[in-house]
Amino acid sequence: MSMNNRMFHSSARHAPRAATLTGSVLAILATAGNAQAMTEWDLPEQPLAKSLREIAAQTDSNIIFDRKLVNDQSAPPLKMKATTEQALKQVLEGTGLTYRHLDDKTVTIQLASTDPSITTSASYGADGRIRLAQAQTGEGAGPRTRIVDGKPLLDIEEIIVTGTNIRGIENSTAPVIVLSREYINSTGFSTTTKLIESLPQNFALANQSGLQANGTGQVSSVSEQGSSINLRGIGEGTTLVLLNGRRLAPGFRSAAADISSLPLTAIERVEILTDGASAIYGSDAVGGVVNFILREDFEGAETRLRAGAADGTDEYRVSQALGNSWDSGNVLLSLEYYKRDELLASDRDYIPANVVAPGLLPEDENYSAVFTGEQQLSGSISAFADVLFSQRDSFNRAGRVSPLFNETPNDVDNPQLNATLGMNFGLGGDWQLEVSGSYGSNELEVVRGGGAVAVSSFDSKFESEAARIKADGTVLGLPGGNLRMAIGADYRSETYEDLTTVAGGIVTNSTDTDQDVSSAFAELYIPLVGSPNAVAGVNALEVSLAGRYDDYSTFGSSFDPQYGLMWEPVGGLRLRARYGTSYKAPNLVENTFGTNSAAAILAQDPLSPFGFSYQLQVVGIDVDALQAQESTSSSFGLEFTPEAIKGLAVNLNYYQIKYRNRITNPPLPTVLLGDPASFGSLFIRNPTVDQVNQFIAIAQRGQLGFIPLSPIDFTFDPNFDPASIEVIVDTRRRNLSLVETNGVDFSTRYDFAVGSSNVALGIDATYVLQIEQQITTTSAPFETDDTFGNAPNLRMRAMASWQRGGWSANTFVNYTDSYTDNRLITTPVSVDAYTTVDARVAYSFPTGSSSGFLSGVTVGASVLNLLDEDPPGTQVLSAPGAPSFDLGFDPANASALGRFISLEFTKTW
Structure with a gap:
């Protein structure tokens, strides 16, 4: 999204309906007050933009304007008791501007001479989708140009919405969820990790900070302690993460973007495309796209202070934003500091006594700085820049819990940098050319110490350099609207290197690999039927076509x-469908043997007469057999916002993804050994000594090598005998023959007034019908959904909100359905459903000189897991007399944090 193509929304509670989730009705914000309610105004003579913002703040309304219309203008004093409309008339008097209602909660500011029917604008509909009305001067025309003070001016600037490369359109065929800044505030979450984790469409986080989720698609080291997004539960690295429309440099050894240190206070909104979009964004947009949009048009200063605590851990966050805008540009600097103390297993009485896991969540300390700005250089040329730097330091005295062994203490140092510079050029008509360059880096240093494994360190660095050229605009006018097009090319160079050393500086593993990706893309938006030529039964009919060619130097x-x-057969009802394909090359780290390792260990064996066997368990990546991955995705959905019931929105979406040669991890050893029909090719019973030595050699190509543990006391065995191995279990990451998933998203929300209060109710749910996999084309298929460490069939989040004047209250109920702990095929255990309640109450003091220091202040209190529900219990697997590495709960589907209470103070200066 170019900086030049962003619209300014002035609202202290920016688009409450934007908080509504198309697939996630989480959004709650105190919605706008009654437009006819009387307010006591006390505003001084000041810049018009500031008066408009303060009117929006005091009335919880959304005032949308182009800052170039108002920045040179002053507003007279406003000292009276009046409605919102009367206040707007007063401050706009003599400016040549007027206002127009887009809906009962949103107002746009425009030139008084402008025909309301041709104003370009953007707002959020009741379903949370961004709505755009194109400015036209006639059939087939582009945005209307006005002359203000001798300078050409668009009535309202156009924006790019996630799901398309074309400015000024909404791709109505794509299911997009929008989490507004106001929704983010209403949740009581303090980190980006917790925000994304709450989405029903996202399977927990493939890597939770501190604990390893051992489910589908896990590829990263158990020591990195970050968080990656996993839409649809098909694996880490299948969700593309964008920052202001551009790729976030991945962590986890090049596998997936780490969002754990993204500063939540710097994010304006999050746009989530819950469908494959490789033709738009590139090969790794298989499960969907998450686009974090940074705050931009902000004037003044905002200070946020937050403190929170749960039993055994405390948390603090401080942030400061400074922004300014002028006739031809704007700039914003946002700084954030976040710290959370370590959470120990001893602080949770449900952790079994024989579990060797002193630390549940690591100590985290994050620093971040965001800079974003734009500058108009001439009437048709502008420049923009986005820069994000973050530094994450964490410590966990027990590392993360691995199914193979418990890692030693870890100190993690993780700086990330993402920067984009670019320019936009007007090409005539409404065509615009964007040229940009981006740089991203993610560095990681992990220092391990103590325990059975010698003190060691791991250093890695991923770097990406990218360039883009793109043009978009109107091709021709059709009876239903403008046919618009985007065309462009991308180039990306990626490098990854790592180094592992042990005590004394001895190098045990070194990796250095790179690849180049060249791409060309095109997209068409074809409005066959629109308001000009609508007929009975066809209010609108739109087609979107896109194609992308990617060339990898490696695959x-x-x-x-x-x-x-x-x-759209009738007003308020939209039906949509999409189909696309994807091609995904292996990640850079998947071309290396660095993660390979093995252990000789006495472990549970469902089909052994004794229940246990002495196993050689091999983990890592089957590099020699890797192939590229291909997939097809389709979705069908409806959006219903009946005109007769204002405030009601209903969304339904069916999705299906078929993934061929999907690179992922097989299930855990206990599951493999209990199902020979599905996994017979992944284990060898009664192996020969040569076979054992062959797999030991594979493991020794990795950084940890081979660790023989005595079956008697589980200590290192220097006298290991290969002939003692009863079973070889190969759980290396590999191409599975087929992965197929499908499911249904459902959400509904209803906003309504009760007297002078505004109320919103809603529910958001995802039901996974299946996640089915096959190891080979001849092996039996197996399902991973609804099992330990994987996506449950049903996740829901319900909400209720209330707002009156400056008060707001929000309640969320989170539900994860019961599922099966199937790691022991002979004795599967049912895991209970998990329900938690979150709540937040806040008060915003009136803005104005009469409020003194409290003007612009919001004070809020939040509670996550209000009832302090413990995670449902699971099996605790261990060999006789051995310590267990199970936690007694499933960290992929439940949190160890417990009841978390926080207070927050926000002051806008």
């Missing part, structure tokens, strides 16, 4: 198309 090339259709 070949592919062309991926995407087709979309939206039909």
Whole structure:
């Protein structure tokens, strides 16, 4: 999203309906007050933009304007008791501007001479989707140009919405969830990790900070302690993460973007496309796209202070934002500091006594700085810049829990840098050319110490340099609207290197690999039927077409198309469908043996007469057999916002993803050994000595090598005999023959007034019908959904909110359905459903000189897991007399944090 193509929303509670989640009705914000309610105004003579913001703040309304219309203008004093409309008339008097209602909660400021029917604007509909109304001067025309003070001016600037490369349109064929800044505030969450984790469409986080989720798609080291997004539960690295529309440099050894240190206070909104989009963004947008949009148009200063605590851990966050805008540009600097203390297993009485896991959540200390700005250089040329730097330091005295062994204490040092510089050029008409360059880096240093494994360190660095050129605009006018197009090319160079050393500086593993990716893309938006030519039964009919060619220097090339259709038979009802393909090359780290290791260990064996066997368990990556991955994705959905019931929004979406040669991890050894029909190719019973030595050699190509543990006392065995191995279990990451998943998203929300209060109710749910996999084309298929460490069939989040004047209250109920702990096929255990309640109450003091220091102040109190529900219990697997590495709960589907209470103070200066 270019900086030049962003619209300014002035609202202290920016678009309450934007908080509504198309697939996630989480959004709650105190919605706008009654427009006819009388307010006591006390505003001084000041810049018009500031008066408009303060009117929006005091009335919880959304005032949308182009800052170039108002920045040179002053507003007279406003000292009276009046409605919002009367206040607007007063401050706009003599400016040549007027206001127009987009809906009962949103107002746009425009030139008084402008025909309301041709104003370009953007707002959020009741379903949370961004709505855009195109400015036109006639059939087939582009945005209307006005002359203000001798300078050409668009009535309202256009923006790019996630799911398309074309400015000024909403791709109505794509299911997009929008989490507004106001929704983010209402949740009581303090980190980006917790925000994304709450989405029903996201399977927990494939890597939770401190604990390893051993489910589908885990590829990262158990020591890195970050968080990656896993939409649809098909694996780490299948969700593309963007920062202001551009790729976030991945962590986890190049596997996936780490969002754990993204500063939540710097984020304006999050746009989530819950469908494959490789034809738009590139090959790794298989499960979906998450686009973090940074705050931009902000004037003044904002200070936030937050403190919170749960039993055994405390948390603090401090942030400061400074912003300014002028006739031809704007700038914002946002700084944040976050700290959380370590959470110990001894602080949770449900952790079994024989579990060797002193630390549950690591000590985290994060620093971040965000800079974003734009500058108009001439009437048709502008420059923009986005920079994010973050530094994450964490310590966990027990590392993360691994199914193979418990890691030693870890100190993690993780700086990340993402920067983009670019320019926009007007090409005539409404065509615009964007040229940009980006740099991203993610460095990681992990120092391990003590325990059975010698003191060691791991250092890695991923770097990406990218360039883009893109043009978009109107091709021709159709009876239903403008046919618009985007066309462009991308180039990306990626490098990854790592180094592992042990005590004395001895190098045990070193990796240095790189690849180049060249791409070309095109996209068409075709409005066949629109308001000009609507007929009975067809209010609107839109087609979207996109295609992308990617060429990898490592794994070949592919062309991926995407087709979309939206039909609106009557006002308020939209039906849509999409189909597309994807091609994904292995990650850079998947071309190396660095993660390979093995252990000889006495472990549970469902089909052994004794229940246990002495196993050689091999982990890592089957590098020699890797192939590129291909997938198809489709979705069908409806959006219903009946005109007769204002404030009601209902969304339904069906999705299906078929992944061929998906690179992922097989299930845990206990599951493999209990199902020979599905996994017979992954283990060898009664192996020969040569076979054992062959797999030991594979493990020794990795950083940890081979660790023989005595079956008697589980200590290091220097006299290991290969002939003693009863079973070889190969759980290395590999191409599975097929992964197929499908499911249904459902959400509904209803906003309504009760007297002078505003109320919102809603529910958001995802039901996974199946996640089915096959190891080979001839092996029996197996399902991973609804099992330990994997996505449950049903996740829901319900909400209720209330707002009156400056008061607001929000309640959320989170539900994870029961599922099965199937790690022991002979004795599977049912895991109970998990329900938690979150709540927040806040008060915003009136803005104005009469409020003194409290003007612009909001004070809030939040509680996560209000009833302090413990995670449901699971099996605790261990060999006789051995310590267990199970926690007694499933960290992929429940949190160890417990009841967490926080207080927050926000002051806008």
